[in-house]
Amino acid sequence: MTQQEEKHRKRTNTIRVKHSAVKRFKFDTTNKENNRDYGPNISEVFMTTDEIKDETNKLLERLKVNYEKQQEIARDTIGQFENPKYVSERAFRLTSSHFGAVIRRRPTTSCNALVKTILRTTSSTCTAAMEYGKINECVAVLKFQEKTGVINKNEIIEVKCMYKVAQLGLSVQQAVERKCITCLEKDLQNKIRLRNHDYFFQ
Numbered sequence: 001m002t003q004q005e006e007k008h009r010k011r012t013n014t015i016r017v018k019h020s021a022v023k024r025f026k027f028d029t030t031n032k033e034n035n036r037d038y039g040p041n042i043s044e045v046f047m048t049t050d051e052i053k054d055e056t057n058k059l060l061e062r063l064k065v066n067y068e069k070q071q072e073i074a075r076d077t078i079g080q081f082e083n084p085k086y087v088s089e090r091a092f093r094l095t096s097s098h099f100g101a102v103i104r105r106r107p108t109t110s111c112n113a114l115v116k117t118i119l120r121t122t123s124s125t126c127t128a129a130m131e132y133g134k135i136n137e138c139v140a141v142l143k144f145q146e147k148t149g150v151i152n153k154n155e156i157i158e159v160k161c162m163y164k165v166a167q168l169g170l171s172v173q174q175a176v177e178r179k180c181i182t183c184l185e186k187d188l189q190n191k192i193r194l195r196n197h198d199y200f201f202q
Contacts, residue, residue: 063092094118100198129163136161158202 047055065073077086094102098118105114140159160183165175176184176192183197194200 059092096202100201103201104198132163132166133159133161158199160199 073089077083077089080086098114101114101117105111137159140161141157144157162172162175162181164181165172168175168180170178170180172181172184173192175181176186183194183199184192185195187193
């Protein structure tokens, strides 16, 4: 075997080993603790059909609230993840940040990955982008209020702090023009608008 052939053999073996390792890491997750409650490998649930229906009805009844109760929940959950009441109430609801993914999911697409994403979002889940949003959200609201003078109990302002834009040191206009963000675009009148993005459904 020539030196060149030997190098080729080693390189091929290395690629095979790396490929095999990636496959095991990606797919061999059936025994992990966090997979036992959802997905195709769900552990057996020891409940009868009637018991499941009964629990489902109880949950649906719990979620039926009148206007006064809505206002009470809104007041009691201010602060989001910093507030234990928010965490407990959130556990029984689909939050608006997931509306887009749920609405846009095709009937033929498995819901396993989406369910995992929703269930794994906890108070300990905090990316750099989320931390940036927490810090700057109140700043954005104040700037909006200063500019328009409109903030009252009959209106809701949805704030999105563009972490990527801040990291690049660009203005929102520049980021849109350079197509650095996917949630905004320019319309025919050259105005920036929210495009068909998950944020749109919030």
